[in-house]
Amino acid sequence: MDPWLLTYDGVDPALEGLREALTTLGNGYVATRGAACEASADGVRYPGTYLAGCYDRLTSQVAGRAVDNEDLVNAPNWLPLTFRADGGDWFAPGSAEILACHRRLDLRRGVLTWLLRVRDGAGRTTGVQQHRLVSMDDPHLAALAVTITPEDWTGLLEVRSALDSRLVNAGVARYRGLAGRHLIPVIAHACGDVIELLVRTAASRVEIALAARTIVAGGQRRTHAEQGWVADDQAVRVRAGDGIRVEKVVAVYTSRDRAIASAAEAARTAAVRAEGFDALLERHTRAWERLWSRARVTSEDAGVQQILNLYAFHLLQTLSPHVAELDAGVPARGLHGEAYRGHVFWDELFVFPYLAPRFPEITEALLRYRWRRLPEARWAARAAGHSGAMFPWQSGSDGREETPTLHFNPRSGRWLTDNSHLQRHVGLAVAVNAWRHYQVTGDSDFLAGFGGELLLEVARFFASLAVREGDRYAIRGVMGPDEYHDGYVGRAEPGVDNNAYTNVMTAWLMRRVLEAVDLAGADRVRVSARELERFADMASRMRVDFHDGVISQFEGYGNLAELDWDGYRRTYGDIRRLDRILEAEGDTPNRYKASKQADVLMLFHLLGEDGLAKILTRLGYGWDAGAAARTVDYYLARTCHGSTLSAVVHAGVLARVRPGASEPFLVEALNSDVRDVQGGTTAEGIHLGAMAGVLSLFTEPACR
Incomplete structure (x- = not known):
């Protein structure tokens, strides 16, 4: 096994989506799924190209309601390149017999290679070798180099290179009934030897421009244009055994880019000026060499090393140094x-432990994404009757809450109320990340500037969210990381009270803010003495509930019923989506001691056993190693791991607390995407947090 190569042989319709996701090429600005160049969305294959931070909003009718959804836009497809022999059919899946198919992703260089042998309806056999890159050197360029070899025929070879915007967002089955046509065609034409396509997103009105220059030695050129599609056909006489090389270089720009007169002009100019494939490949390879010198995580096991390389590769393709020039966050699915x-x-929260020590310029840019949306977060807090900044559980273009109000259960066929916007702990994650960035950089100016502002505004929100009850502060009506518990049976208002993760991390935050003010200098931070007094009081008086000698996930957790875990496993096998199973039965996980993923154990993950012990002791609670071990064992037995993040957290926590019990979770974490352990989800996008979390497991512990 070569740890730098990911290879696939043959065509398996059931696995095609997974393979496309795992062979995606990107550079932080743009990424393209590893679909075949000649493919279109057909239920098996799904070409997709996505631009960081490029969203659009459409309205759909759902369960009798008008619902707005903002999507990361599936941008125009730059890949289309196909051929035909002597006026036959254009090669496409289903149009010819595929005799051989081999795919190879070179992780070291960021190059995807396809090797094909196909036989058309007239019995002619043709070999195709394709190399593909999305430039890590110039984020606006992508390229193909294709050699087409007629093996047993002589005649006219026609090559078609196209740009196509006649597509919709349809990559997730459960969304397909919703509005997904985000691209409005503007221009499709040819200018010299360059074809150009300009579209505009329907609501956000972002212009996306593509320009492609295709070279076929000795080819006779014709162009075709339709609404939203333009093609460059070139014909050349070929002889059996002689390969014809085709190069396609594509430039992509949007109206969000800097230092351009227009997206269309910038794309045209870049396509005309771009060097050939080999020169682009050389620069691209050198850029990857520089990244790998900072990014590599090692293992003595070749199989593990391949997975580590693959996960670092996809993390860097989503969050490369080019992100430092963008206004983009961390998309959960890359x-x-x-x-x-x-x-x-x-x-x-799972990405920063790996990225911050290696690429602090990237983590600073990701924090600026949050900081630029502080006005929206402040408005959201005020609208909810609070101070400070209330960050949304799901964020997109402008930082408003994008969490759907409804979600679909495919088991029951019902649309259900979605309360996951109550996961206020997302603000705590922003604060942890800001503090982690400071720990890595030691930059006191960061604390005195926008980093400290993030910490302070999140602290103000939680200070206003908490209510003094007796000698403790309580936080009511929220959701923790678990996600299966969104309320109490019989109570109309959603949310749970005194989620331990939220309350303990709030105590942690208050101490960090006080420390940040000292480090930055009180004269450089706009905070009142009264606020500082409130922060200090909360740091020592947050409420944490206990039952049976363990931390209660939330108030009243100990009163919930025990689930018949063995019975549900016998009946359903895979119970990762226990919430859907119970709802289809007319039940709810709110009745049971059953968690989707690590919740209380997230405290061990972020703080370590010693760090958690210090906070609980400062809060006045008795705590020792026995209580820690009991708490870990208790929730280990009551978690169904319905999130890829759960295996990562459990692997890390158990490695420290129960080393012998960590291996199954480590194996699952390693295989989460490469083996698609959740059964079909990776095809819809990788799990970026889990990939980064795996890398962190093999490096130093998280910053405390």
């Missing part, structure tokens, strides 16, 4: 698909 609509959740 730039690899349309799951979660490309939204930004809390996944940077």
Whole structure:
């Protein structure tokens, strides 16, 4: 096994989506799924190209309601390149017999290679070798180099190179009934030897321009244009055994880019001026060499090393140094698909431990994404009757709450109320990341500037969210990381009270803010003495509930019923989506001691056993190693791991607390995407937080 190569042989319709996601090529600005150049969306294959931060909003009718959804836009497809022999059919899946198919992703260089042998309806056999890159050197360029070899025929070879915007966002089955046509055609034409396509997103009105220059030695050129599509056909006489090389260089710009007169002009100019494939490849390879010198994580096991290389590769393709020039967050599913609509959740909490020590310029840019949306977060807090900044659970273009109000259960066929916007702990993740960035850089100016502002505004929000009850501060009506518990049976108002993760991390935050003010200098931070007094009081008086000698996930957790875990596993096998199973039965996980993913154990993950012990002791609670071990074992037995993040957290926590029990979770974390352990989800986009979390497991512990 070569740890730098990911290879696939043959065509398996059931695995094609997974393979496309895992062979995605990107550079932080743009990424393109590893679909075949000649493919279109057909239920098996799904070409997709995504631009960081490029969203659009459409309205759909759902369960009798008008619902707005903002999506990461599936941008025009730059890949189309196909051929035909002597006026036969254009090669496409289903139009010819595929005799051989081999794909190879070179992780070291960021090059995807396809090797094909096909036989058309007239019995002619043709070999195709294709190399593909999305430039890590120039984020606006992508290229193909294709050699087409007639093996047993002589005649006229026609090559078609196209740009296509006649597509919709349809990469996730459960969204397909919703509005997804985001691209409005503007221009499709040819200018000299360059074809150009300009579209505009329907609501956000972002212009996306593509220009392609295709070279076929000795080819006779014709161009065709339709609304939203333009093609360059070139014909050349060929002889059996002689390969014909085709090069396609594509430039992509949007109206969001800097230092351009217009997106269309910038794309045209870049396509005309771009060097050939080999020169682009050389620059691209050198750029990857520089990244790998900073990014590599090693293992003595070749199989593990391949997975580590693959996960670092996809993390860097989504969050490369080019992101430092963009206004983009951490899309939970990368730039690899349309799951979660490309939204930004809390996944940077798992990304920063790996990225911050290696690429602090990237983590600073990701924090600026949050900082630029402080006005929206402040408005959201005020609208909810609070102070400070209330960050949304799902964020997109402008930082408003993008969490859907409804979600679909495919088991029951019902649309259900979605309360996950109550995961206020996303603000705590922003604060943890700001503090982690400071720990890595030691930059006191960062604390005195926008980093400290983030910390302070999140602290102000939680200070206003908490209510003094007796000698403790309580936080009511929220959701923790678990996500299966969104309320109490019989209570109309959603949310749970005194989620331990939220309350303990709030105590942690208050101490960090006080420390940040000292480090930055009180004269450089706009905070009142009264606020500082409130922060200090909360740091020592947050409420944490206990039952049976363990931390309660939330108030009242100990009163919930025990689930018949063995019975549900016997009946359903895979119970990762226990919430859907119970709802289809007319039940709810709110009745049971059953968690989707690590919740209380997230405290061990972020703080370590010693760090958690210090906070609980400062809060006045008795705590020792026995209580820690009991708490870990208790929740280990009551978690169904319905999120890829759960295996990462459990692997890390158990490695420290129960080393012998960590291996199954480590194996699952390693295989989360490369083996698609959740059964079909990776095809809709990789799990970026889980990939980064795996890398962190093999490096130093998280910053405390």
